[in-house]
Amino acid sequence: MRVVHYLNQFFGGVGGEEFASTGISSQEGAIGPGRLLQKLLGEESEVVTTVICGDNYAAENLDEITEYVVNAVKAAKADLFVAGPCFEAGRYGVAAGAVCAAVSAQLNIPVVTGMAEENPGVDLFRQEIYIIDSGANVGAMSEVLGSMAVILNKLNNDEEMGSPEEEGYIPQGIVRDAILEENAATRILNMIIAKTKGEDYKSELTQTAFEPVPAPPAVKDLTNATIAVVTDGGLVPKGNPDNMPPIAAEIWGSYDIASLDDLEEGDYEVQHRGYDNRHVLNDPDRLVPVDILRELEKAGKIGKVYKEFLSTSGLANPIANSRRLGQEMAKKLKDAGVDAVILTST
Amino acid sequence: MVGSNRVVQGKGIVYPLGDAEISKEDEKELRRSIVQDALDALTTEVEDQQ
Numbered sequence: 245m246r247v248v249h250y251l252n253q254f255f256g257g258v259g260g261e262e263f264a265s266t267g268i269s270s271q272e273g274a275i276g277p278g279r280l281l282q283k284l285l286g287e288e289s290e291v292v293t294t295v296i297c298g299d300n301y302a303a304e305n306l307d308e309i310t311e312y313v314v315n316a317v318k319a320a321k322a323d324l325f326v327a328g329p330c331f332e333a334g335r336y337g338v339a340a341g342a343v344c345a346a347v348s349a350q351l352n353i354p355v356v357t358g359m360a361e362e363n364p365g366v367d368l369f370r371q372e373i374y375i376i377d378s379g380a381n382v383g384a385m386s387e388v389l390g391s392m393a394v395i396l397n398k399l400n401n402d403e404e405m406g407s408p409e410e411e412g413y414i415p416q417g418i419v420r421d422a423i424l425e426e427n428a429a430t431r432i433l434n435m436i437i438a439k440t441k442g443e444d445y446k447s448e449l450t451q452t453a454f455e456p457v458p459a460p461p462a463v464k465d466l467t468n469a470t471i472a473v474v475t476d477g478g479l480v481p482k483g484n485p486d487n488m489p490p491i492a493a494e495i496w497g498s499y500d501i502a503s504l505d506d507l508e509e510g511d512y513e514v515q516h517r518g519y520d521n522r523h524v525l526n527d528p529d530r531l532v533p534v535d536i537l538r539e540l541e542k543a544g545k546i547g548k549v550y551k552e553f554l555s556t557s558g559l560a561n562p563i564a565n566s567r568r569l570g571q572e573m574a575k576k577l578k579d580a581g582v583d584a585v586i587l588t589s590t
Numbered sequence: 591m592v593g594s595n596r597v598v599q600g601k602g603i604v605y606p607l608g609d610a611e612i613s614k615e616d617e618k619e620l621r622r623s624i625v626q627d628a629l630d631a632l633t634t635e636v637e638d639q640q
Contacts, residue, residue, distance in 0.1 A: 459595045459636035462633050463633050471629075471632075519603055523608070529608070530606070530610075533621055540629075589606065590606070
C-alpha cells in the first residue's frame with residue numbers, strides 16, 4: 245500500500261513555533277512519526293510521500309494547502325492517506341481534518357487522523373472522517389499511531405468498523421441498531437439502581453458537548469457604548485425580505501431600526517416554528533426592545549443603539565451551523581464598532 | 591447554561607421582554623427592568639465561569 249502522510253512543521257522536523265509560517269512542501273519517504281506508522285501498517289505498506297506545512301501557513305491558506313495535498317496524493321498514486329496525529333494542536337488539527345476530508349471526498353481512499361477531543365478540528369470534521377482520540381499527551385504517539393493503523397487497514401480491507409469505544413475513534417454521531425439481551429425497562433432500572441448505589445453506569449444517550457466560551461470583559465462605560473440587539477426568535481420585517489426559513493435557518497438578516505422609537509404591530513413577522521409567536525407579533529418590542537433602548541439612548545444612559553437588529557431562526561439548528569451564524573454576526577458587529585450585544589431568545 | 595454567564599431571566603419561552611397579561615404601562619416598566627438587568631450584566635466582570 246502506498247501511503248501519503250501530512251505533518252506540521254514541528255513533527256516534520258522543520259522547527260517549532262518560530263517556523264509556523266513555513267509554506268507547504270513534500271518530501272519522498274517517511275519522516276518522524278511516519279516511520280513508526282509505516283512499521284505499524286505492516287510490511288506491505290510504505291509511506292511514499294510526506295507533506296509538511298507550517299501551522300500558521302496552513303491556517304491562513306486552508307484552501308490552497310487542501311488542493312496541494314489532494315494533488316500530492318494523486319501524484320503519489322496513494323492508496324491511503326494519514327494526517328497527524330495532532331493531539332491538542334488546534335491549527336494542526338483543523339488543517340489535518342480539512343485535508344483528510346478533502347482527500348476522502350475527492351479521491352475516495354481511506355483516510356485517518358488523530359486529535360485530542362478538545363481540538364477544534366474534532367468538531368469540524370468528526371462526522372466526515374475517522375479521528376482517533378489521541379488524548380493530549382504526545383508521549384502516547386505509538387499507541388495512537390497503532391489505533392490509526394488499525395482503522396486504515398480495516399477501511400482498506402472493507403472490514404466492519406467497530407464502535408468508537410472499541411476502535412478508539414471519536415464518535416461520528418452515527419446511531420446503529422443493536423440487539424440487546426435486556427429490554428429498555430430492565431436496563432433503565434439497572435441504571436437507576438447503580439446510580440443510587442453510587443456505582444458506575446453508562447447512559448445510552450450521548451450528551452452534546454459544548455466547548456466553553458470565555459466571558460468577554462465587562463463594558464466599562466455604557467454611556468459611550470454602542471449596543472446592538474441580536475435575536476434567535478426569527479423576527480423579520482413584513483414580507484420576509486431575506487426568505488428566512490422558519491426552521492434550521494442557514495442565514496441571518498440585519499434590519500434597519502435607525503429611525504424607529506418603537507417596533508409596531510403589523511410591520512414584522514416571525515419566521516420560527518418553535519413557539520407561539522402571537523404575543524411577539526402583537527408587540528415586537530417583547531422580543532427586540534427598541535422602545536426601551538431608544539429611551540435609554542435619549543436619556544444618555546447608553547451611548548447608541550446600533551442602527552440594525554440582527555435576527556435568525558434559532559430552531560432545530562445543528563451546532564456547527566449555529567456557530568457559523570454566530571461568528572458571522574459577531575464579525576459584522578465588531579467591524580461596525582458595536583461594544584456589546586443583548587441577545588434575546590425564545 | 592452552556593458556558594454563557596451573563597444570562598438574565600426574561601418572562602418566558604414565547605417572549606422574554608414583557609407580559610401580555612398586564613397593562614401596557616406596567617408591561618413597559620417590566621421590560622425596562624429586564625433590559626436594565628441585561629445592561630447591568632454587561633457591565634459586571636465575570637470571573638468564575640459556571
